[in-house]
Amino acid sequence: MEPSEDDIVSYDSRWLKQRTTWAHEGAPYPLRPELMEVDAASAPGAHVTQRAWRGIACPKCGRCSSRRDFKGWTCETAGCDFTHTLPHALIAPNELYDAFNPLSKGYATSRDRVDSNGIVVQSQFSHNYRINRYELPGICGFVTHFIANRTVQQEAGGPDEMWVEMQTADTGLRRGSKPKGDEEYLGRQFMVNYGMPYKFITAATFRSFDDACNTIKAARSRLNWAQRYVNPGACKDFNEVLAIGYFEEQSINVSNISTRSNNSPAKTVQYHDDGENGLGPTIATLSLGYPAWMSIRLKHNHYLGVTTGENPVDEPPMPGCIEYQERRKAYDEMQTIEDKKERRSKLEALSAKLGLKSKPVGRQHAPDALKLHLGHGDIVIMHGEDVQKFYEHAVSPVGKLRFALTARHITPEHLTPEERTAYVVKEDENVYDGSAIA
Ligand SMILES: [Zn+2]
The missing domain is CATH 2.60.120.590 (Alpha-ketoglutarate-dependent dioxygenase AlkB-like)
Structure with a gap:
């Protein structure tokens, strides 16, 4: 008989306890990942794939250790002597x-x-x-x-x-x-x-x-x-x-x-x-x-024209920067000004006018x-x-x-x-x- 929605309020507890065994693998399932292996049949470069620079779980002591050496893994537990190296699947x-x-x-x-x-x-x-x-x-x-x-x-x-x-x-x-x-x-x-x-x-x-x-x-x-x-x-x-x-x-x-x-x-x-x-x-x-x-x-500071903080760059603008033409013209004009304060206020006015920013906004590189x-x-x-x-x-x-x-x-x-x-x-x-x- 097809169950109705009303049946959900009462259920048989045996239903909740039911387990289906998965036929393909016996418990307990290994929680420790297998060590990576490479053999003569492996493709060239099989030992330098993305997986090869991940860590391992030591089969002797269980500790997780990073891949530090090009030549292989060494367990980081003091006193544990486990090492794992892969044969070279040489890339000719x-x-x-x-x-x-x-x-x-x-x-x-x-x-x-x-x-x-x-x-x-x-x-x-x-x-x-x-x-x-x-x-x-x-x-x-x-x-x-x-x-x-x-x-x-x-x-x-x-x-x-x-x-x-x-x-x-x-x-x-x-x-x-x-x-x-x-x-x-x-x-x-x-x-x-x-x-x-x-x-x-x-x-x-x-x-x-x-x-x-x-x-x-x-x-x-x-x-x-x-x-x-x-x-x-x-x-x-x-x-x-x-x-x-x-x-x-x-x-x-x-x-x-x-x-x-x-x-x-x-x-x-x-x-x-x-x-x-x-x-x-x-x-x-x-x-x-x-x-x-x-x-x-x-x-980006040379591209946008402002160094860290709010100080405009007091250097010739770089070709390829934003507002290059304007900045080049203003910079050339400014070369006659020797007073530092005046120079700085001119630069600030220029930054404000051209909308130069102190930090990249979004992808403004x-x-x-x-x-x-x-x-x-x-x-x-x-x-x-x-x-x-x-x-x-x-x-x-x-x-x-x-x-x-x-x-x-x-x-x-x-x-x-x-x-x-x-x-x-x-x-x-x-x-x-x-x-x-x-
Ligand atoms: Zn170990």
Whole structure:
């Protein structure tokens, strides 16, 4: 008989107690997630998927531990010796081949996008690289993108060999962390710093070049060659290399970080600059592995025209900023005024007139002026302090695994005695001259 709604007021308690057993799995159900495994049948890169940078529950003691080391997991319980490493499902250089954008031994095509009229682009072809040089408007500085072709990638000791070595060698790549109150914040990417310490990052490991694998030394040397190529004369050799390994869905997040309880992938890429004190004016990066997009835009204070607080920027307005023409005209007129107060009140009046804001409202960031497609073996050089002062950049990797090897010159005098390392940073001995690809 069909029950009527009135029957609901009285029910049989046996109905509430009824359980249906699920035929497919016997109780008790495992609450502890299984350890991730990779075997010979797994696809290339199976060990660097998004799941591979999540934590584990220790099968010995039950403790949840984060993935800290590139090489695997270590239980964080004092005294527990459990470790878990995955075999390398090596991503061979051929796996990086993109059928839609094939590379040959001819010069590579450029996929860079220039979205600002003010940027002056010059292209050169040399050493099998297409070399795009972007002069950013309004500042003294440039960004140069060396786009590699197959000859570069396959060069002896070059990007293909470096890519394999970075995947397999013990480089010391590890996620950095820093305390925040009672909690610990864990950086997303795996990092290791060689040579002079770059103290502004959360790298967990600092090593001497003497303990570096060939790739680290060769990257330093290749980047020194590249900086001399774009800026002959006035450059200082790099004395630091920061290696960053990005697994799937990890992108740079300098102001940091994901909490240990929130390991979800970054939905937005973080814009930042590399303009810390004590650095030389040139920063060079070698990309290995799957590609990434590097976006460069004006910082919002220069875009909107007001620094923090309500003080209008008393500097020439940057091409590409809002109300540029008006601001340029007003700024030029103002150059005759020497009295600081008068200058300031003029600037304030101008800000009010043009509706310049002190903080970005909603998505009021500058549009990207430049987007560089960083492929395997490509080099990017940012030269000039103004690049870091007026512009910011963000990098979003696309694909399973990418390494960025960034070289800087760090002024030794800028480090306090405590910040200095026990090892001595030697000169670049592995002198690369590009002759094999000339
Ligand atoms: Zn344990």
